[in-house]
Amino acid sequence: MTIHLSRCSFGYRRRDLVLDDLTLDLPSGCVVLLGPNGAGKSTLLALLASALRPRAGSVTLGDLDTRRRRDLKRYRRQVGWLPQQVTPVPGLRVREQAAYAGWLKGLSRRDAWDRSLEAIERVGLRELAERSAAQLSGGQLRRLGIAQTLVHSARVVLMDEPTAGLDPAQRKVFRSLLDDLKDQASFVVSTHQTEDLADSYDSVVLLDQGHLLFQGSTVSFLDLAPGEVAQERRAEAAYAGLVEEEV
């Protein structure tokens, strides 16, 4: 099941539209969300997370429509969101923070606590379960953020630049984590890093200035690069071709 955006518009200020009449079907699997700075990626993820409400249009998952109050809770339970900054909750240990996130999504205290252990285990934080969340490194905090989405068994996990600021070794850890979790949920991941596209993602969404420039399989995206471009540079060349065409 996928999230469907239909004719969505959104602006932070009355006159400016950051997303303009956007229609998009997010397929299951791993989707990478690309676009220049200010394209609207974080805004789109916040709309998909139902943290922001579109000015016009709809966001639906199956028969759940975020415009309907009675659907919102169920929708939010199915959709996990990892914003750019994962904030440690003051006074909470790693496992407690994962459990707290599940409780906020509507699990009972007991369920949230029980599930939190498996969630932190899946992201490799089992040994740090009793450590204060405030003492985690940036990469560990992001892993805790992912665990928070796993506690409530989100079917779609939205991640906003999860690898920004991570060193190459940590980025590799993140990629293999994503690989491990693919059987559990679908992922929509925004990033500026195009080098690992072919290995990690099934499809690509490219936004620029709130408009959709491309949506399709990773293979068809890479095919947009000129034939002579080497394999490891094809994503970058395809991206540049589409964005420059737009300027």
Ligand SMILES: Nc1ncnc2c1ncn2[C@@H]1O[C@H](COP(=O)(O)OP(=O)(O)OP(=O)(O)O)[C@@H](O)[C@H]1O
């Ligand atoms: N809270 C806000 N109030 C007003 N304008 C905002 C706010 N957040 C974002 N914007 C504006 O909305 C537009 C889209 O921003 P957004 O953060 O969604 O882009 P992005 O593609 O995620 O960018 P980046 O790659 O730099 O993170 C930008 O013009 C930005 O200045």
